[in-house]
Amino acid sequence: MIKVLFFAKLREQVGRSEIELPALDSGSNVAALLDAVVAEIPEAEPVLRQGNILAAINQEMAPLSAIVADGDEVAFFPPVTGG
Template structure:
C-alpha cells in the first residue's frame, strides 16, 4: 500500500487529507501515482493537474519522475509562498 497525503489548499480542494492506494508496478513514478489518484478521485483532476503541484516521498521533496515503492508515503501540496 501507498499512503497518499494532501496538504494545504489541495486538501480543501480534493476534499480529503489522505487515502491509501495499492502498490504500483515496480519502477512506477510519482506521476503514475498521480494518475492512480485521479482514477480514484476523478473530480480532483483539475486541481491535481494544475502543473504546479509539488510532491514529497517519505517527507523528502521529489520530482514527478521519482520512483514510488510499496510502503511509501507520498504527499502532494501546492507551491509554498512566503514573505
C-alpha cells in the first residue's frame, strides 16, 4: 500500500486529508501515482493537474519522476511562499 497525504489548500480542494492506494507496478513514479489518485478521486483532477503541485516521498522533497515503492508515504502540497 501507498499512503497519500494532501496538505494545506490541496486538502480542502480534494476533500480528504489522505487515502491509501495499492502499490503501483515496480518502477512507477510520482506522476503515475498522481494518475492513480485521479482515478480514485476524479473530481480532484483539476486541482492535482495544475502543474505546480509539490511532492514528498517519506518526508523528502521529490520530483514527479521519482520512483514510488510499496510502503511509501507520498505527500502532495501546493507551492509555499515566504514573506
